[in-house]
Amino acid sequence: MIREITAEDVPALAAVAAATGNFSPEEVKTVEEMAKESLGSNPNGYHFLCYVEDRRLLGFACYGHTSLTDGAYDLYWLGVDAREHGRGVGGALLAEVERRLTAEGGRLLVAETSGTDAYAAARAFYLHHGFHEAGRIDDFYAVGDAKVIYVKRMR
Amino acid sequence: MIREITAEDVPALAAVAAATGNFSPEEVKTVEEMAKESLGSNPNGYHFLCYVEDRRLLGFACYGHTSLTDGAYDLYWLGVDAREHGRGVGGALLAEVERRLTAEGGRLLVAETSGTDAYAAARAFYLHHGFHEAGRIDDFYAVGDAKVIYVKRMR
Numbered sequence: 546m547i548r549e550i551t552a553e554d555v556p557a558l559a560a561v562a563a564a565t566g567n568f569s570p571e572e573v574k575t576v577e578e579m580a581k582e583s584l585g586s587n588p589n590g591y592h593f594l595c596y597v598e599d600r601r602l603l604g605f606a607c608y609g610h611t612s613l614t615d616g617a618y619d620l621y622w623l624g625v626d627a628r629e630h631g632r633g634v635g636g637a638l639l640a641e642v643e644r645r646l647t648a649e650g651g652r653l654l655v656a657e658t659s660g661t662d663a664y665a666a667a668r669a670f671y672l673h674h675g676f677h678e679a680g681r682i683d684d685f686y687a688v689g690d691a692k693v694i695y696v697k698r699m700r
Numbered sequence: 701m702i703r704e705i706t707a708e709d710v711p712a713l714a715a716v717a718a719a720t721g722n723f724s725p726e727e728v729k730t731v732e733e734m735a736k737e738s739l740g741s742n743p744n745g746y747h748f749l750c751y752v753e754d755r756r757l758l759g760f761a762c763y764g765h766t767s768l769t770d771g772a773y774d775l776y777w778l779g780v781d782a783r784e785h786g787r788g789v790g791g792a793l794l795a796e797v798e799r800r801l802t803a804e805g806g807r808l809l810v811a812e813t814s815g816t817d818a819y820a821a822a823r824a825f826y827l828h829h830g831f832h833e834a835g836r837i838d839d840f841y842a843v844g845d846a847k848v849i850y851v852k853r854m855r
Contacts, residue, residue: 569768571768572768575767575768611840612730613724613726613727613730613841614840614841614842615841615842615843616842616843617837617840617841652839652843653837653839653840655837655840679835679836679837680834680835680836680837680849681834681835682772682808682810682834682835682849682851684807684808684853685766685769685772685808685810686768686769686770686772687769687770687771688770688771688807694835694837694849696837698839
């Protein structure tokens, strides 16, 4: 089951971010803060969805409209507990993000990830799910750690 | 003379944004809000510089460290009054941005602009000043309006 998060989900969401195997402590903290802010009285434009099975949160996605664009959206975060990889949780979350942004008139979705070996599975995931590589900035996150930009056009 | 902005500069800064010939009303408003926030008690990480001659503000730049990176910076805005184009105001602002971010340990600067004919001069400016194109997202800002991503490595 995929649904929007509530305040009660934030601790489990942060735990899943830590359990993806790919989020640094700083990134886990950033995800947690963004999730809290998205639920506050002055929301930040980030929308968090979570995948829940038997009351357990297995994965989450965060997306939002890109300001100053007509129909572009960013996929800020997509994370699945490493013990649940390969079961389609990420693909189901992505499909729900696409369904929602298309319903709002969104035309394209941009995802950025790292070019290091540790993110090979993430890059393969995006290519497998209809994204193409639109750019690459070498040494972006750190020396030797490129940013790779993926884009998917909605139909 | 290039210096950091003060609250008194914000109206002139917004007027220059409108006088660049390339900022939409929504973008002018966004620049103004970002400038105000950068001066507030809870600053947003955006740094605004202005180029002033005979007490008149001719151009401005806005840059900031890109979160979750070690040494990447974004050039969010660079605007020069269209009546002052071709005099080196933009180049001087860019050089000062580079001087400041390098002093903070910055390694690279990313600038994004539009792929439309109206932004041909902006794209030529970046290429002339040592940036290279690192990516392009067609139909990003709107259908027919691509985002072009430029990167410059600091020495």
